[in-house]
Amino acid sequence: MEDTTKDLLSQAQAVINLAASQEDLENIRIGFLGRNGKMNELMAGLLHVSPAQRGELGRVLNQAKREIELLLSKKEEDLLSASSNLYFDPTEPSIKPNLGHLHLITYAAREIMDIFERIGFVRVRHPEIDSDYYAFEALNMPAGHPARDEWETFYIADNLVITPHTSNGQVREMEKGYLPIKMINIARCGRRQSDVSHSQTFHQFEGLYIDKGVSIANLKGVLEYFARNFYGSGRQTRLRPYDFRFTEPSFEVDVTCGLCGGSGCSFCKGGWLELGGAGMVHPKVLRAGGIDPRKYSGFAFGWGVERTYMMKAELSIPDIRILYKNDLNFLEQF
Numbered sequence: 643m644e645d646t647t648k649d650l651l652s653q654a655q656a657v658i659n660l661a662a663s664q665e666d667l668e669n670i671r672i673g674f675l676g677r678n679g680k681m682n683e684l685m686a687g688l689l690h691v692s693p694a695q696r697g698e699l700g701r702v703l704n705q706a707k708r709e710i711e712l713l714l715s716k717k718e719e720d721l722l723s724a725s726s727n728l729y730f731d732p733t734e735p736s737i738k739p740n741l742g743h744l745h746l747i748t749y750a751a752r753e754i755m756d757i758f759e760r761i762g763f764v765r766v767r768h769p770e771i772d773s774d775y776y777a778f779e780a781l782n783m784p785a786g787h788p789a790r791d792e793w794e795t796f797y798i799a800d801n802l803v804i805t806p807h808t809s810n811g812q813v814r815e816m817e818k819g820y821l822p823i824k825m826i827n828i829a830r831c832g833r834r835q836s837d838v839s840h841s842q843t844f845h846q847f848e849g850l851y852i853d854k855g856v857s858i859a860n861l862k863g864v865l866e867y868f869a870r871n872f873y874g875s876g877r878q879t880r881l882r883p884y885d886f887r888f889t890e891p892s893f894e895v896d897v898t899c900g901l902c903g904g905s906g907c908s909f910c911k912g913g914w915l916e917l918g919g920a921g922m923v924h925p926k927v928l929r930a931g932g933i934d935p936r937k938y939s940g941f942a943f944g945w946g947v948e949r950t951y952m953m954k955a956e957l958s959i960p961d962i963r964i965l966y967k968n969d970l971n972f973l974e975q976f
């Protein structure tokens with residue numbers, strides 16, 4: 643029993659030495675000296691030894707108990723003085739901060755921009771809260787025009803909207819007064835819709851290219867270039883006729899599905915995924931920006947950053963709104 647006591651004492655010494663906080667010490671105290679602690683276990687053993695030995699062993703145990711108490715209070719003092727006398731040791735290895743990473747949308751926007759920069763597009767910024775004029779009127783959608791209904795817009799004042807698309811940057815860019823224009827405007831947009839595939843806040847990237855002799859062939863070339871660089875060399879695009887007020891002709895742009903390679907699967911619609919709208923800038927829009935449509939022509943496209951990225955990653959997330967919920971369980975996967 644004397645040996646067991648010695649073992650217990652050296653055990654206590656070891657853990658007390660390693661203790662780093664008052665909380666550690668308290669746990670150690672409970673473990674050794676508490677009601678169900680190791681010391682009481684040994685004390686209970688005294689009942690089974692002969693009365694002759696009992697006195698001597700009791701003395702040894704009490705001695706050990708006092709020593710543990712002493713060690714605990716000494717360590718407590720050490721911890722207190724260490725925390726009040728912080729010193730700086732430049733040779734000590736530093737504590738590495740817990741680094742996070744950028745948000746998925748930021749990554750996506752940067753990757754998209756990298757691709758367009760290589761063919762001479764420049765990233766510009768235009769207001770995310772803008773007047774009705776730039777968001778609609780200058781884009782050939784006068785007040786009261788039914789086409790406006792498709793953009794379920796937040797009005798924050800009579801004449802001021804949270805831009806429902808990045809196209810408000812088109813006429814603003816033209817008004818800067820230089821040509822040719824090769825811009826990408828990436829910005830936050832807002833629309834009233836909120837469901838599993840729509841978030842009230844989302845991002846778009848808007849491309850605008852205006853110069854002499856720009857044709858649909860140029861638009862198609864740029865779209866193919868983007869699709870191959872962003873989605874992979876095997877991907878193809880197609881243009882479907884559509885109707886937008888600010889482009890003529892207008893198209894919806896599709897890209898072949900990366901999962902089935904274009905043969906059709908449950909993720910896509912018959913082998914194709916819808917990217918978004920594009921078209922040749924409407925002459926009225928050019929005029930609104932002070933550009934003569936008899937001399938210049940151009941194309942524009944505007945797609946959702948979230949959607950474009952989801953399609954690349956073949957991420958079939960059940961609810962797009964999770965992107966804006968700051969849910970670390972989701973975000974830390976990327």
Ligand SMILES: [Zn+2]
Binds near residue numbers: 899902904908910
């Ligand atoms: Zn598919």
